[in-house]
Every structure is written in structure tokens, then in C-alpha cells.
Amino acid sequence: MSLLALDARWRRLHDEARACPCxxxxxxGLIDFAFAQPDAWPHAEPTPGMPEIVAGEDRLSPDLCRIGEDRFLSALLSLNVRGSDEEVHFALWVAVAPKTFYAYLDAATGDGPAFEGGAGWLMNDLPGFESDEPLPCTLLPGAEGERPRIRLADGPLAALQADGIGFDPLLDLYAALGDDIRPHLAAD
Structure with missing residues (x-):
């Protein structure tokens, strides 16, 4: 049994049969979150069911983005939730060199060897972890059929990757991302 199993809010979050009384x-269970586009995307935001946005030479799909000469991949930042054996995942955009972008594309389409990863720069800010400059990171290959994984070298998000995130800070992060589930977990 995990330590979080003692927290009624944690049990409510994982109880599929429970409906919020309000x-x-x-x-x-845990809610993963995806950013629909890099923060630098200057065009309309994607809407559900829209597989790709094309604006001149710029393109945005759920996994790939091109803005001018810049290339971006959607990748996963995973955080262990302290007191449990679970991870929460955030799909964020990473700017990469064209060589890395096309190596990923070739691997994904079966036209090249498996994606080996590469260097990049995180292009979305999680609330509470904003940065004036893009954060350097490393992309690691994901499991078969999954997005690449983000590994940060230093800074507060790197510390969260190493140490995990507490349940209350995770609930605060969900709220800052626009989905405040705290009231829905408060009582039966």
C-alpha cells in the first residue's frame, strides 16, 4: 500500500465509481496534461478533431511543429508522485535541430533507424516554473509507439524529475493549468 492510499482525496481520484457530489x-486516476502547441506558435490554436494546422510554411500537428526554420517535437516530461508508485505526464514541446527532427520523423515513419534522441530546448512553461529562456534538455527515446522523453539537466523542474512531486503541489499545478480538481476531491 502506498502512503498516499491513506489520503481520502487520493482514493477519490482513483475511484472510477465515485461521482463528485457537487x-x-x-x-x-492521475490526469496527464498536453500543451497543444509550442509557446512560440503564432497562429490559431488547434481545436479537437483538427489533425493539422497549416499557415503558409508553418505547420502544427499533435506531434510535430514547424515555425519558419525552427522544428519542434512533442515529448513527455514525467514526474513521479511522491508516496505512490505512479507518474504524471506532461506533453510539452521541445525545439530541436533539423537533424534530430528528421531522425525522429524517419524513425516514426519506418524510413530510418530507431530514434536515438538528441539535445533540445523546452518550449512550454509549466505554471510556477516559468523561465525567461528556453531550458536545455535531452530527448530520450520513448517506449515503442510513445513520444520521446524529456530529461532536464538542472533547475526546479529537473529537481522534480529527480525527487518527484507531492500530491498537494500536483493538485496546485493542475489548478494553475486550468483544471482545479481540489473541490471535487474534498468530500463525499
């Missing part, structure tokens, strides 16, 4: 919302 609104009926149901949960089935």
Missing part, C-alpha cells in the same frame, strides 16, 4: 464529475 457536479457528478468522475476520475480514474
Amino acid at each position: 457536479c457528478g464529475r468522475q476520475f480514474s
